[in-house]
Amino acid sequence: MSVISEENVRGGSVFKDISADDEDGQPTEIESLCMNCYLNGTTRLLLTRIPFFREIIVSSFHCGNCAWSNTEIQSAGRIQEQGVCYTLTVKTKQDLNREVVKADSATTRIPELDFEVPPFTQKGSLSTIEGLLDRAIAGLEQDQPVRREADPDVAEKIDGFIQKLKKLKEVEDEFTLVIEDPSGNSFVENPVAPQKDEALTVSHFKRTAQQDMQLGLRADDDLDEEPAVNDLETMRxxxxxxxxxxxxxxxxxxxxxxxxxxxxxxxxxxxxxxxxxxxxxxxxxxxGGATEEFGTKISLHVTDASDMTRDVLKSETCSIIIPELEFELGMAALGGKFTTLEGLLKDVKDLIVSKNPFICGDSSSEDRVQKLREFGEKIDKIILGEMDVHVILDDSAGNSYMQNVYAPDPDPEMTIEKYTRSFEQNEDLGLNDMKTEGYQEEN
CATH class of the missing domain: 2.20.25.420 (ZPR1, zinc finger domain)
Known part of the structure; x- marks a missing residue:
């Protein structure tokens, strides 16, 4: 970057936003060698910033001797921590005008045509969706005259595929464009930014060892993947x-x-x-683990409203029992939840009282509605600490939990009992038919 003057550096950031009114955003010109005729041409460098993205370097070369020209872009930042994948559903011709930064490490795919441009086969470019299609068409047409002489059948098939690419520019049917870049330095414009673009999905991913080697982040002889413990640490x-x-x-x-x-x-x-x-x-x-060897029954004596702040993990295989209300909720009713005791009781009330189909419409009766309302009022009293009850979590898989506020010391108001599952409970969990040893077919 020695071509950048010291005055520009002292004057602030060398990266300027693209603007038609900005007279200072002039490119830097460098005399450089033409790789076509080996005489000197001119390279123009423009350091610019793309809104809602990052800084890039746009370079353009032109040779006045042989008229050869070339344009490409490079990221002015570092390789990102994660790769990025842009999935755009092109629905209208306006979508073809979206600005696209395609790094040389990016893979471009059009699933509807089973078409893919592999990474490092094209230089990075600053273009539009239509420009990407034109570039792909030009690349396929480049060697067609030679193919027509050497292999007419292949040339004819490529001509047919080129027509399919050209037809995409008419947007008669919507299609999908996927740009996947392990360096994280590619970009597809969101015309409604900072609002969400319904047609554009952006996802990030962790690079593989092969992608790290392609980007020069890992030695070519280092083929070992990172240990599984690192993947687990990443998930945490x-x-x-x-x-x-x-x-x-x-x-x-x-x-x-x-x-x-x-x-x-x-x-x-x-x-x-x-x-x-x-x-x-x-x-x-x-x-996050396996089914425990024993079932677990957790019983909490609710004596105060402060008990409502205890963390509760209720797995899908856990039943809820309140003996004082003669109430029991089956294991699959509320699904798995990580909440507080207050949140769990409110979910029980909503399920029994608010969302119960038997208290609305022709199926309801005044007596049933009154009983369910009284049940809801009792739940409210428990939440306010006005009713002394026991809340029992019975999980045959042993994967439920209630916070011990005295931990690591025992909780005087809570008991945890381990028990051996019955045959019926193992049947409900699908364990009776599960065989993990000696399952190979005997000869």
Whole structure:
């Protein structure tokens, strides 16, 4: 970067935003060798900043002797900690005008045509979606005259594929463009930024050992993947996001997943889904370990409203029992939850009272409605600490938990009992038919 003057450095950042009114954003010109005719040409460097992205270097070479020219871009920053994948659904011709920064390490795919441009086969470019298509078409057309002489059948098939690429520019049918860059330095414009772009999905991923070697971050002879413990540590320190479908409207949605260590217990996986289309939100908790050898029954004597702040992990296989109310809720009713005791009791009340189909419409009776309302009032008294009850979590898989506020000392108001599962409980968990030893077929 010795071509950048000292005055520019002293004057502030050398990276300027692209603007038609900015007279200072002039490119730097350098005399350089033309790789086509080996005479001197001119390279122009423009250090610029792309809104909502980062700084890049745009270079353009032109030779006045042979008229050869070339344009490419380079990231002015470091390789990012994670790779990035942009998935754009092109629906209108306006989408073809979206600005695209494609690094040379990026892979470009169009799944509908089973078309892929591998990494490091093209120089980095600052273009548009239409420009990427034109570049792919030009690359395929380059050697067509030679192919028509050497192998007419192959040339004819490539001509047909070129027509398919050209037809994409008409956007008669929507198609998908995927740009996957392990360096994290590629970019697809969001025209409604900072708002969410419904047609564009951005996801990040951890690079593989081969991708690190391609980027020069790892020696070529270092073929060993990082130990599994590092992958587990990564899961503990970050929220993983993967694509799914909304359980209510089946629209594309994202699910966040986090591995959490519960003190004095074990690791659990918390999953949360939020649908932008219908607003449906759901969360659930799954055990991060295996089914325990024994079942667990946790009994808490609720004596004060402060007990409502205890953390509770209720797995999908856990039943809830309140003997004083003669109440028992089966193991699959509320699903897996990581909440407080107050939150768990409110979920029980909502399920029994608010969302119960037997208290609305023609199926309801005044007597049943009155009993359920009284049950809801008793739950409210328990939450306020006005009612002395026992809350029992009975988990045959042993994967539920209630916070001991006296830990590591025993809790005088809570008892934890381990028990051997019955045949029926093993049957419900699918353990009777599970065989993990000696399952190879005998000769």
């Amino acid at each position: 320190n970050e929220v993983l996001v993967f694509n799914t479908n909304c359980p209510e409207c089946s629209a594309p949605a994202s699910t966040n997943m986090k591995l959490v260590q519960i003190p004095h217990f074990k690791e659990v996986i918390i999953m949360a889904t939020n649908c932008d289309s219908c607003g449906h939100r759901t969360n659930e908790v799954k055990s």
